[in-house]
Amino acid sequence: MMNSQAISCCFSGHRKVHFDMDTSYMGDIMQDALKAAIIAAIAEGYKTFLSGMAMGFDIIAAETVLKLKYDHGQDISLLCILPFRGQELKFSQKWRTRHELVLRNADKINALNEQYVTGCYYERNRYLVDHSSRLICLYGEKSGGTKHTFNYAEKSGIRIVNLWPEMEYQSST
Numbered sequence: 001m002m003n004s005q006a007i008s009c010c011f012s013g014h015r016k017v018h019f020d021m022d023t024s025y026m027g028d029i030m031q032d033a034l035k036a037a038i039i040a041a042i043a044e045g046y047k048t049f050l051s052g053m054a055m056g057f058d059i060i061a062a063e064t065v066l067k068l069k070y071d072h073g074q075d076i077s078l079l080c081i082l083p084f085r086g087q088e089l090k091f092s093q094k095w096r097t098r099h100e101l102v103l104r105n106a107d108k109i110n111a112l113n114e115q116y117v118t119g120c121y122y123e124r125n126r127y128l129v130d131h132s133s134r135l136i137c138l139y140g141e142k143s144g145g146t147k148h149t150f151n152y153a154e155k156s157g158i159r160i161v162n163l164w165p166e167m168e169y170q171s172s173t
Helices: 025-043 057-071 093-105 120-130 145-156 164-172
Strands: 008-013 048-051 077-082 108-111 134-138 159-162
Touching: 008 057, 008 120, 008 145, 025 057, 025 134, 025 159, 048 057, 057 077, 057 093, 057 134, 077 093, 077 120, 120 145, 134 145, 145 159
Parallel strands: 008 048, 008 134, 048 077, 077 108, 134 159
Antiparallel strands: none
16 A cells, blocks of 8 residues: 655564574675665665664664765665654663664654554554555564564555565574
C-alpha cells in the first residue's frame, strides 16, 4: 500500500540478536551485508530511506545510510520515523548517544505521537511499510515487532531483502 512518493526503502531488525552487532566477526558480516543491500537499492533508484530508530539494527541501518551519504557522496536522504518523542529515553547510554547523532544528521524526523501510546510501535512499523516499496531487514523468525513488520510487508507486496539467511550461513561456516 505504498503512497505516491518516490520509491523508498525502510529497515526493520531485531534489537537483540545472538551476536554483538558492533565488535564481532558476525557484526562485521551483518554490516557488510547491510551496506551492500543499501548500495544495491541505490543502484536500483532508491533515494529515500526510512528508519524506525529502535536500538540495534534500525540505528545501524540509519548510520550506514548517513555514511554513504556524507562519506561517499550518495544523493540519498534519511527519514527517521519515531513512534513517539522520547523513545530513546529508555535506551542504554550508548544507544541513546547514537540515536541522537543520527537524528542530528537526518534529513527529516517524523514523530508519529507526542508521547507513548498503546500500539505506537505497530503504528510506526505500518507507517514504514506503507511509505516504502522495499524492506531491508534482519529477521530470524523470532516473535516481536520485526516479525509483524516482515509479515505486514509480505502482505503489502513490497520487496523484502532479509539479511538473516546470510548471517545464518556465515555463522555455520
